[in-house]
Amino acid sequence: MRLLIVEDDPVLSDGLSVGLGLSGFTADPVGTLADARAALRDSDFAAMVLDVMLPDGMGTTLLAEMRASGNTMPVLLLTARDRVRDRIEGLDAGADDYLGKPFDLDELAARLRAMMRRDQGRASALLHWNGVDLDPAALTATRDGVALRLSRREFAILHALIENPGRILSRGQLEERLYGWQEDVESNTVEVHVHHLRAKLGREMIQTVRGVGYRAAGAT
Missing domain, CATH: 3.40.50.2300 (Response regulator)
Known part of the structure; x- marks a missing residue:
C-alpha cells in the first residue's frame, strides 16, 4: 500500500x-x-x-x-x-x-x-482468496487456517494481487508497492518474491501473463 x-x-x-x-x-x-x-x-x-x-x-x-x-x-x-x-x-x-x-x-x-x-467498497478488514485469509492490520496470512510465513515484501505482493482480483499487475506496479522513491529497486526482485510465494502457496495460485505481469488465479 x-x-x-x-x-x-x-x-x-x-x-x-x-x-x-x-x-x-x-x-x-x-x-x-x-x-x-x-x-x-x-x-x-x-x-x-x-x-x-x-x-x-x-x-x-x-x-x-x-x-x-x-x-x-x-x-x-x-x-x-x-x-x-x-x-x-x-x-x-x-x-x-x-x-x-x-x-x-x-x-x-x-x-x-x-x-x-x-x-x-469493502466492509471487512480481512481479504479472502482461495482458502487464503490476509489481515493487512496484523500483517498475517493463513491458508486453510494454517499460518503462512511471509516476508514483508512477499506479503505486499500477495496483498496487491488479492485486492485486485482478476486484474493483471505489471512488474512496475508491483515494484511501486515494494519500494519508495529513496530505495534502490533490484532488477529481479518481483520475480524472486513471486517464486517464493508460489513455493508456499502452489505454483498454480499466481499466474504469469507473459510480457504483461501477474494475477491471482481464480481470485474469489
Whole structure:
C-alpha cells in the first residue's frame, strides 16, 4: 500500500515513513505543495497523508484541486489545528478523515486502512482468496487456517494481487508497492518474491501473463 506523505517537518516526516512502513505501507515523503503536485503527476498512490499548513500554501488548496479534477484518492488531513471549525472545513474540502497532532501511529495506520477499504467498497478488514485469509492490520496470512510465513515484501505482493482480483499487475506496479522513491529497486526482485510465494502457496495460485505481469488465479 503506497502512500504519499505531505509534511514539511523532517523529523515528523521521517517518523511517519518509518512507523507506517512497520504497518505494511510504503511511504513517499515530500515537504511542499509543489513536490506533492509533481508526485501526483508521476506516480499512483493508495492514499495521502496531508499536512494542512505547508511552506508554500495550504494543504486544503491541493485537496480542492484534486477533487475538482476528479481525483478520488483517500486523503487524511494531519494538522495541529484541531478546532471543530478546522475539522469541518477540512472534511468539507474533500478530506476523508482528519487527525490532530499529536497522534498515535497505530491509530493513523488504522484510519488509513479504513479509508482504503471504503475506497475499494469493502466492509471487512480481512481479504479472502482461495482458502487464503490476509489481515493487512496484523500483517498475517493463513491458508486453510494454517499460518503462512511471509516476508514483508512477499506479503505486499500477495496483498496487491488479492485486492485486485482478476486484474493483471505489471512488474512496475508491483515494484511501486515494494519500494519508495529513496530505495534502490533490484532488477529481479518481483520475480524472486513471486517464486517464493508460489513455493508456499502452489505454483498454480499466481499466474504469469507473459510480457504483461501477474494475477491471482481464480481470485474469489
